[in-house]
Amino acid sequence: MPRQPSHDAGTSSRQLPVILAPHADELLSSWISRHASFYAIPPLGMLRHCLPEVSSLRSADRNLTATQVTRLAGIFSTEPATLRRMTFSNVAPASRRLIAARPLQSCACHSGDHEPRPLLRSQFLGWRITCPLCGDLLERAGGHDRPSPFDRYKG
Template identity: 55%
Template sequence: MRRSHRELAARTRYGSGVRVTPKLPHCDQLPVVLPPLTDELLSSWIHRHATFYDVPPLAMLRHCLDAISSLRAVDLVLTDEQASRVASMFRTDAANVRRMSLSNILPKSCRLIAAKPMQFCAACARQANSSGPEPVRRSQLLGWRLTCPQCCSQLIDGDKRSNPSPFADYWTDALDGQRLIDDEAERGVRAWASPTELARLLLMRRDPRTAHLKRSGSFRLLGVVVPEADAIVVENQISLPSAANPILPLWLRPALLAGVSIVEREGPAMLTWLQSKIIGQNRTRFSELVSTMLSTHPGPEPLSLLQHN
């Protein structure tokens, strides 16, 4: 029979003995703290504690953050004060709590954070060996990752398909694109252009006359830099996402990341060439986004520029 959270809080086993602890609703710190896994997402860690204490996950979190709206909110927007309060309840350091969240990700790169896990590392999953709900790692939500940041193994699609990517010839460039976006998103490091914004530019619609296949109206600038992408889009009858939501399925992602690497390596002149492949209103939007991206004193980000591409 499953024990309630009060029973769990009142009688907590330590080895062969039994230790009496205060009930969860009346304690400032949890009597039992589960060790986080490497790269575990903060909400996942909280969820595992909620399962252990037999309480709803949000109720567990509101024990220290009473105004929080959801577990995802604590992943994406975590203030220093909130990190300190969570750290106190879970008897750890605030720095450890912040590292488990995604609050360090640059705002522009948050477009590349998925709402739910998209991929996983088979090697790390085998080593997890944890009871309760399956842990979620930060890297499972990052739409620019191809490899595990912990062991460097190639990630597997969330539906556990392991089909090889049709862009194997671009793998080296794709890994470089992953590095560029990761440096910007996680550490705020970039070269002459934002790799995150380059990814968005490559997903803008291009002049249909620049393609020679059916359904050319759905083709993006990516096919100009990585020509194989056009044929694969047609063959698989898929539509690439818009620049407003630049997360590609794992098997297609190498093309976009390779495109980012190629454009970054070629320099600003390539942006002029790409602009020549666009017509109409999109050309103006392209120019505006590039101007903002290259500005030495960037103002507010034009978040609405590409919402309808």
């Protein structure tokens, strides 16, 4: 007899019918939001469909358990390691408070015509000086007038 997929209360463990490829350095919440846009539902609705216990997209970027990563990887038909690289799990917990709430910087190589435009992990890391994709210096995003303490390292 075939084994039925297990279901947690209120969660679907089935793979989504259409999976959008993640962009290099894309943030998990951005990838989930792009799927939500494709399926014409709110981003938080997409997250809650997969992980009803996670309160926000921001918390998904920062604090997923191994079980949650495995569940999301199954739903989005990807490897757990790929999904973990889309989060800030590699940032030491003591340094996570230094991760910006909104994108701080950008790079010209990321100004493609993707809609919605993916958000990159590097855009939230104020200590990041160069783009992980092309190696060019990152530029401060609009609305951030304060000088960065890392400006002196830019050359």
